[in-house]
Structure formats: structure tokens, C-alpha cells
Amino acid sequence: MESIVAILSSLILIFSAFSPGSSLNFTYYDKTCPRAESIISNIVKSAVSANRTVPAGLLRMHFHDCFIRGCDASVLLDSKGNNKAEKAGIANVNSLHAFFVIDSAKKAVEASCPGVVSCADILALATRDAVVLSGGPTWDVPKGRKDGRASKASDTNTLPAPFFNISQLQQSFAQRGLSIEDVVALSGSHTIGVSHCSSFENRIRKFNATHDIDPSMQPSFAQSLRGICPINSGNPVTQMVPPANTFNNTYYKLVLQGKGLFSSDHALLSTPKTKELVSKFASSPEAFRKAFAASMIKMSSIVGGEEIRRNCRVIN
Structure with a gap:
């Protein structure tokens, strides 16, 4: 170790x-x-x-x-x-x-x-x-x-991990020169793709000594996830946001409804500033699109490296 x-x-x-x-x-x-x-x-x-x-x-x-x-x-x-x-x-x-x-x-x-x-x-x-x-x-x-x-x-x-709280998310992004606004905007990338059950299974079974299911998760949504992720199921995948391959602002609407897959999704509701942004993006697709594009430019401008590879898989 x-x-x-x-x-x-x-x-x-x-x-x-x-x-x-x-x-x-x-x-x-x-x-x-x-x-x-x-x-x-x-x-x-x-x-x-x-x-x-x-x-x-x-x-x-x-x-x-x-x-x-x-x-x-x-x-x-x-x-x-x-x-x-x-x-x-x-x-x-x-x-x-x-x-x-x-x-x-x-x-x-x-x-x-x-x-x-x-x-x-x-x-x-x-x-x-x-x-x-x-x-x-x-x-x-x-x-x-x-x-x-x-x-x-x-x-x-x-x-950043799917179990991060808002403080951990903010710290992780800040270390890369990114703001809390970038945290919320870039979390919108969860609108496309799938997730393995292992990334959120802690929320739908044996959450803590008091609750079997994470109380911040919408109950019927949690039950549907249990059907997708049965015990000892070999870690199957589920859509992050249906339909899985369409980029839109539905992710934020689902987070407001308690239907975010990850603890880090629900964490966006834990401060007034981040909750305000989630609500803004949920109600305005254009506001989300504009913020996402700006945050992508900012994130992709974190530079490093020193050469131009001829083959992306190996060092020259």
C-alpha cells in the first residue's frame, strides 16, 4: 500500500x-x-x-x-x-x-x-x-x-466519485480551476450514457442503520432500480437518463424529483447556490446548453503534456 x-x-x-x-x-x-x-x-x-x-x-x-x-x-x-x-x-x-x-x-x-x-x-x-x-x-x-x-x-x-458530497465535489473541481457553476453544468453530462449498478447500489439497499433506501431518493424510483439491479446480479448497467443517448436538460428535472442515480447528483440540491442552478437548468434548456458549452471550454483548457504522439496509445 x-x-x-x-x-x-x-x-x-x-x-x-x-x-x-x-x-x-x-x-x-x-x-x-x-x-x-x-x-x-x-x-x-x-x-x-x-x-x-x-x-x-x-x-x-x-x-x-x-x-x-x-x-x-x-x-x-x-x-x-x-x-x-x-x-x-x-x-x-x-x-x-x-x-x-x-x-x-x-x-x-x-x-x-x-x-x-x-x-x-x-x-x-x-x-x-x-x-x-x-x-x-x-x-x-x-x-x-x-x-x-x-x-x-x-x-x-x-x-470525483459518485458518492461525493457537495464539499468534496467543489474541492475536486476547484483543484482543477473550476467553479461551483462548472460542477453543476458539467454534471449535466449525466444526461447521456449508462451507469453500472455498483455506482449507486449503496442508495437502494442497506443505506444506513435507519433506512434501507436513501430517503433522498424517490421511493418508486428506488424500487425500479432494485428491479434492474437484483442482489448478486453481476453489476449490470442502466440508463442514466432515458433515452440514454439524447443530450437535453432532463437530468436536472429528475434530480429535482429525487431521481438522480448518484449521491453526487442529489448533492447538487444541498446548497442554495447549486439548487438554484439545478432549477435554472431544469426550466431552461438554453441556459443549460450555454453553461455546459462554457464549462467544457474551461475544462478542456486545463493544459499539460509535452509532445505530439504519432500513435495515441504509445509514447513516442
Whole structure:
């Protein structure tokens, strides 16, 4: 087991890698690879057409990349030798997917502009395009990220967890330069995708000594989840918000009704400020779309890395 000193040292290394995205700009590839965005967009369109779960996969992947060492594509690296990479971490190993989209986009971009476009930029652009294709907002993606040379499964332990309370969420986001408004807006990404039962099973069985079910959860909703997640069921998955692959503001409406899957979802109602934002986004799809796009630009501008990989899965 890692010592406390080792863990603290790892956290210092991770958080010191974060810096404002002042080196990023919207015209970064205009001269060196002007077709980059259209190439990536076409790859994403093809992938989403064949598999409607791709947007949720890319959005989660981008989030998990940026929250560790900055947006440096470290989440794309494969494990090698004795080193287990981020994608093998507990928070990622059974939930991240759609890596093939980035592999395909990188191959196509390399054919047009070899050694120019980073894997980190490809992931940021592909995520934006996938969100749009699922019905979400668009935004201009600042570019110029570099790819990192380190990826450790143990670093995924610093990712925000589904059982976090509002103080833990705020602290986790603040360490990445993100505000409480960003916490609420980016939580809206739960509008697409699925969750394993293990992420919320503590809320529907043996919650505490007094309550079998989390009293903050709408009772009939909890009972329906029990049907989806029977005891010893092998950890099946359920939709986060029906329909699973449509980006909208329904997530916030469900949170207000006590139908959020995670403790971290319900935590958004625990302070006046966050509850006000949840209500605002529940009543105004446009307010949510605008806030989400702004927070995505902010999150994706946490920079790190030092090279441009030719293969997103391995260090040059």
C-alpha cells in the first residue's frame, strides 16, 4: 500500500501539471493542418451513426483525461510492462469505451498532416462533435494541447466519485480551476450514457442503520432500480437518463424529483447556490446548453503534456 507521503507526492505532481490554457487558441491549425477539424468530424459522424453510445463514451473519456494531469491524452495510453495506465484504473476499466474513434481520427489526420495534431486536441474536438450529434450544444474548441508522457492507473483515484458530497465535489473541481457553476453544468453530462449498478447500489439497499433506501431518493424510483439491479446480479448497467443517448436538460428535472442515480447528483440540491442552478437548468434548456458549452471550454483548457504522439496509445 502506498504511504501517505507517496500519495501526497502523487497529488502534488498531478495538480501542479494543471495550468491555464493561455497557449491555446482557436486558429492553431489554420495553416499547419486546415482540414483537421473536418477530418475528425467525419470520423465521429460515421462512428456515431454506427453506435449511438459513442458520444457518452467520448464525453466521459475527455472528462477523465482532463481531470488527471490536464487534457494531455494520458487516458489514451495503453498499459506497458509493470505500469498500469489510466484506462486500467478502477474508475475507467469497465466504463471507458470508444477509443477506436480516436484511433481512427488520429490515423486519418496523420495521413493528411503527419506529426502536427495532438491526440489531446483530437479527443477535445471529437468530444465536441459527438455531443452535437447527440443533440447537445456546439462550442469553439481552443487548440494547441500537447500529449503527456505519463499515465498511471493509481491517479484515477483522484477523480470525483459518485458518492461525493457537495464539499468534496467543489474541492475536486476547484483543484482543477473550476467553479461551483462548472460542477453543476458539467454534471449535466449525466444526461447521456449508462451507469453500472455498483455506482449507486449503496442508495437502494442497506443505506444506513435507519433506512434501507436513501430517503433522498424517490421511493418508486428506488424500487425500479432494485428491479434492474437484483442482489448478486453481476453489476449490470442502466440508463442514466432515458433515452440514454439524447443530450437535453432532463437530468436536472429528475434530480429535482429525487431521481438522480448518484449521491453526487442529489448533492447538487444541498446548497442554495447549486439548487438554484439545478432549477435554472431544469426550466431552461438554453441556459443549460450555454453553461455546459462554457464549462467544457474551461475544462478542456486545463493544459499539460509535452509532445505530439504519432500513435495515441504509445509514447513516442
